[in-house]
Structures are given as structure tokens and as C-alpha cells.
Amino acid sequence: MKLDDIAKELGLEYLTPQMSDTEAVDIAAGYASDLLSDVLANAPRGGVLVTLQVHLNVVAVASHAELSAVIFSAGRTPDDAVIAKAVEEDLHLYRATDDTFETVGRLHALGVKGQRA
């Protein structure tokens, strides 16, 4: 499923509008965790991460794990440095007003499933 369609379906706010290719990014799998070691070890390459963590290291970990996008759940907002770093790393950032459980549930219903990397 295209990232753009996911964002529309879930009513996500796009935090990195400097990047433009959201129609082209295909998301097949996802992961949800707030433990960064867990994300690093288990998140599926090219997938989407749902997390509460909004600090700079999330971008580093997501980039190392070669994720395509991160959704910050429960309305959590990263600061500008995080957004700038994400753009630099080619990582799409979104904010969801729903909590992690609800966000993941809706992603799953759209066909974005878990898939151990």
C-alpha cells in the first residue's frame, strides 16, 4: 500500500512535506515498539514504525533499520532538529492523534502486517 494512501486513510499529519515522493513509497509491513534496540533488531526493512519516542535517536535507528516511515502516535511531536535529520536521511515522518494500539489496528486493517526482519 502506498504511503500516501495510508496517511489519508488514517488521517495522519505529514511532518516532512519537504520530501515529496509519498505516492511512490510502497509499505508492505510495519512494526510498533518504543524500545530502540528492539526496533533495530526486528523492524522490517522498508516498513513503517509506530512509536511514542520522538527524539533524534529514533531517526538514527529507523535509518539504520532502513525503514521508510515513522508514525509518532498519541499526538507526540518531534522538534525541528528531528524533522531536519529525517529529511536528510530520507525518512518520512507522520503524526497520529490516535494512540499506538489504535494506529496499529488501523494499519493492520489496511493490510500492513507485521513481518519479522
Next chain:
Amino acid sequence: METVVYDIQSGDYASAGAASRQVKAHLKRLGADSDAIRRAMIAAYEAEMNVVIHSHGGRLEARFENDRLEVAVVDDGPGIANVELALTEGWTTASPEARALGFGAGLGLPNIRKNADHFTVTSSPDRGTRVEFTVLLRPQPVVPAATRSLALYPDLCTECRRCLAACPTGALRVRSGRPLLLDHLCIDCADCIGVCRPGALALADTAADVSELEGGALALPPAFLAGFGPRTPVTRVVAELTGLGFAELISSHTYEDALQTSVMAAALDHELPWPALAPVCPAALDLVELRFPSLIAHVAPAASPWEALYASHGDATGACVVSCPAQRSALVDLGAKPQWLVEPQLLRDALLPALFHGDRAAPVTTAPLPSGPDPAPLLRVTGVAHVLAVLERIEDGLLGNVPAIELFTCDGGCFGSPLLIEDHHLATTMWSNTKLDGFPGGRTVERAAPLAPRPGIRLDHDMGKAIEKLARLDRVRRALPGRDCAACGAPNCAALAEDVVLERADVDLCPYLPAPKEARA
């Protein structure tokens, strides 16, 4: 070899990850494969974060070698009181600050251990901690793992070592009682499958049941049709196959003929340097890419006959009888589903009852059948040893007076595939005595992806280093007894010497070593 050192500040969460990011960039420049990069990143990032979270500061030293990344992450204390406990998943001594950021879940060291090929951690409470790990940056395999058609079932290995002698590129080892494939050397031929009696080396997934394929078309090689012995003519096999319920039979020979004609024409028009090479056997092409990249320009830019067949019939191709792993790989690469690819033995078993039932009791004529098509004017070279010898000659510029050559890694060409039962001389004779009409005509199709040189047998990317290693290899080889007995699990003494120099094996594996210390020099 190159060593790079990065400093890591204690408690600096904002720039944490910088060292491992630079290691990653370096690995990408070196062209390491993506799985190795991912594993190296996980290990490096975790080790780096440990310094940020737990230590007074330290550094990450990365050594980039030809085939491996060696990392040492050293800090200035305070050290780990109980290393064993620290290696337990979930155990942590991280500060609340680190935990709030999602670190300190007790997964760091276990994550490094899981992703590295070698891993050690030493620590003492006053001197600090040293984490060392190695990630092997294996070269890209000749055939991508996703399409490679040699399947390994290590538990079935009886350590007979027949495969070691059979493998033409020295890609196999038997280590710790199991076959080990150096996949950057495997050309997907069938030689090891042919000699592996217990079935530890076999053709990867193919169709499970012939009856599920009936009703559609069936594509098959002439070697299969002509492989039922001198008393079963091809026409009979064709009739029985139709009786099994296949809607249409497609024989690959029409595509082979088309390729021969087109390559010969291109050679005579001097569109290709002489001798032009017909891309008929995919394993032979792999061999050209791997060992004779300078000859790539000689290969006609056409797809192989099976690729052309599959491209021409598209979804209507139906089931395909594949006579070797290389053909299977080529078809899977084009999108064919493994369950539509048929191992010859499976279809043979399905046909035998019909072929030997009833009227089979009456002797079938053994008189020569009307003669088949004229033999192609291409020089036909079969069997890996002959293929290698001829490629060497071409490289030496000695075959410039030969217009075109077809190379087959199996003895006798596709008729000699180890997956086929009939002797290739008999099957070839049967086929050449056959004249068959009614098969769809073949054509040639342009090659989709150009051939490219494959790295794989260089000792080192750095030429100076490679020369050093070659000298070491020679020393080790001379210290070995030269019996080529394969007891060490390598096919011969030279292969063991290479394994030792590339740190894939220890020289002690040789049971006859007269003076182990010298050999280790």
C-alpha cells in the same frame, strides 16, 4: 585493509549513531552486500550506544578487510561487574534517562552477538569494557539466493565428499559433517546433485505432482523425449504425454535451432568477435562471467533457448520440465512459479506405467527413423573440463578462426544432465534419428540483462595485499602433502590453502600435515 577510529562521547544522545553511520557509508562504498551491512549496522550501533549510555566515553575502531569488518569498541570504564549477566536479554543497568529514550532494554549486547559472526566482550570494573565483533562481508553470490536452484539439506550429508571432486568451480566444502556452499563460486550446474546419493544436495522446489499440471501446455527438452531407451521412440513418448492430458507440447529444440542459426549468422556477418559464443547453457554463461569476463563481448546478446521459449509463450507456457538447476534458476528469474517447474524424474515416473503397459510387450521397431535436421555448423563443446579448456584457448587468442561455439557444462550437452537417466550418447542418437513435426516453431529473443563480470575469486580487492596473500597461499600449499585427498573437507590441497589464507578454515583440518607450525607461517 583500512582502519578508521571514531570517538564516542558519554551521554551524548544527540550525536549518538554518528560512528555507526560512517561505518555504514564506508561499507556501501566497498560494495558489501545489503544483509551484511544491516547486520554490521545493528552490531555497531548497539556497541556505540553502550558507550554513550554506560561509560565515561570511548571509541569505535573499525577495520575494513577484503571480506570482513572487524570492530573494536573500547571505553574508559567503569566496566561491567558481571559480563555473563550483561549478556542476558532483558538485563540492564541503564539510567532512567536512557530508559526514557527507549534505550537500556537489556537487548544491546545480545543484539550484537546475534548479528555478528564472531563476538567477544571483556571487561573489568576498573579498566573498562572492550567489545569486539566481526561481520563477514561475503561477496555477492553468482546466482542470487532467491533464484538459485541448488538446495542444501545438510542433515542428510554422510560426508562421502563425492561432491567436492564433482564441483567444477571448487564451490563446495564439507565442514563439521555438513556441506557448505561458497555461493560466490557456485554456477548452478548439476554436477554435485548428480553425485550426492543421500540427497543433501538437490534441486530446489519443483512441482510435487504431475496430475496437478495436466490440461495446460508442457514445455520440455528433447533430451527428455529421447531418454526412454532405444526401444521407445520419441513419437511414442509424445503420444503418451498427450495421453496424460497435456493440451500442447512445446519442445525447446526449436528455440535451440533458432539460436544456433541466429548466432551463426551474426558470426558470419562479423557482428561478434570470433568465436561467437551462443548463450545456450546458463551455467556456462555464469562460468564466463565468473572466470572469463574478458570474453563477455563474444557472447551473442540473445536470451537462452529456455528464456526465449518462456518469453514467447508467456503465461501459456504451462509446466516446464527443467533438466538442470541453471535452467530452473533462469525460469524462476523470469517469474516462473516453482510449482510449475517439473523435475524430469517426476514426469518420467508418471509416464512409465503407460509406456510399459500392454502393447509395450510387442517389440517396437529399432530400425533407424528418418534422419533429423542437419547438425549445426557451430562447434559444440560439452563438459566443464572441456569448456574451461576451450575458454582458456579463446582468451589466449588461439581460436580466432572458429566462427561460433556453443558451450555446455554437462557432458554431452543438455542430454547429459545428471538429472536425466538415459546415457547421453544413446539419447542423442535417439533424438538425431527422430523427425518430428507439429511442435511450435522457435525464435530468438534479446537478452534482458547484459552479462557482467562477477567478483568472487579475488584474494583481495587491494592488488598489493592480494599478491601478499598469494605468496602466503603458496607457502601453505607447499607445506600441505599434495595428496588432494579431501579429508579436510576441501576438494584439494590448493583449496584448503586458499581457505586458510582467507580465514575460512584452519590448516589443522589436514590430517596428514607433517609440520603444522611451518604450514601456519
